[in-house]
Amino acid sequence: MTLIKIEHLYKSFDKKHYVLEDINLEIFSNESFCLVGPSGCGKSTIAKSMLRFIKPDSGNIYFKGKDIYAIKDYQKYVSFVPQDPMSSINPRFNVLDAVLEPIRIMSLAFNTDDVLNNILRLGLKEELLHKKVRDLSGGERQRVAIIRAFTTKPELIIADEPTSSLDAIHKNTIASLFSEIKGSKTLFLITHDIKFAQKICDKIGIMHDGKLIEIGGKDDIFKSPRHSFTKKLLDSYSLKCEE
């Protein structure tokens, strides 16, 4: 079943040039889709459009066949790990309240032990639970943002560079978490971390200058990229493209 369908999406912030130009994309239920591309090419703008944070100039986004703007309580189905965790978390909250906030806002039932286990599993120590988010390190905040996105049990998780502030050990922890849920949730991931993409994703979309220039299965993109920019991008990540 198609979970998300994007049709002819255009967005301009300055009316001079398009940040998104005719984006078309289909993501199936329980598929993991990775969006890869250079800085400023429009990746976060696609994610924010899917979340209704940014209104496109034209085009449509459908969730299970329904226009996302016509869906009541859309945030119950879709959750977000933002590129900058502080943009969505009140810095005065302590870790526990920050993690529980989305569940409380949506009045969802939760099991305290499950929430605590999730926090500890991602390497956040128990003594951090009552520490204020503003006093956390970047990597600790990023993990709080990831836990928040998982606790509401959404159908779709959109994660914008979820491993960018993490050291190698914590990157592996997060990759394992995403690997575990892969196949039972729909994932839309933006990442510069090609190893992470290789591990998690079924499908990859390559973006360049506001356009989705190539979409394909993971093996197709990594082993036989069609577009010259995809080859260049993979080379820049020091990955050998097999002929």
Ligand SMILES: Nc1ncnc2c1ncn2[C@@H]1O[C@H](COP(=O)(O)OP(=O)(O)OP(=O)(O)O)[C@@H](O)[C@H]1O
């Ligand atoms: N609210 C906004 N107002 C004006 N311009 C914006 C706004 N949001 C994004 N842009 C511009 O749109 C372009 C795409 O931004 P976007 O954040 O989608 O890039 P990105 O691919 O996510 O980059 P990065 O990898 O650096 O996060 C950039 O040139 C950015 O400056």
Ligand SMILES: [Mg+2]
């Ligand atoms: Mg971005």
